Amino acid sequence: MDPDHHRKLENMYRCSPCNEFYAPEITIGDGSAEVTFAVRPEFHHAAGTLHGSVYFKALDDAAYFAAASLRDGHFLVTSTFTTYLTRPVAEGRLAARGRVLNATRSQVIAEAVLFDEREREVARGSGLFVPGRMRFDEALGYALPGPA
Secondary structure, three states, X not given: OOOOHHHHHHHHXXXXXXXXXXXXXXXXXXXXXXXXXXXXXXXXXXXXXXXXXHHHHHHHHHHHHHHXXXXXXXXXEEEEEEXXXXXXXXXXXXXXXXXXXXXXXXXXXXXXXXXXXOOOEEEEEEEEEEEXXXXXXXXXXXXXXXXX
């Protein structure tokens, strides 16, 4: 595997247009990934706490990139993802920590747990990720930044 694969995936994540809104940070290792972000009022639903879609995004991103860390060929696709919301959140920083549970040639099963600043679990999820048609090297941002 390309030794820079994890850094390229991190750059791809930063270049994703939807992340301009959420402003998350990511760190990727072998079979693991951590996504962190600050909760903002724009992420709230009408009752003043985090909308479920934000929980899902953080969990899916962490599990997806944990899975992708072990693949250097084709972009993976989330085939299924089950999410459990266990605690409402209104403020602070959150960290979604993903890890691979099982990987075969045709699929990767990964999970993620979302924690608040006090390390309390606020959500968890797991998903099945399968190879898509697009190669990583065709994806937006999958390259190392050049010299400044």
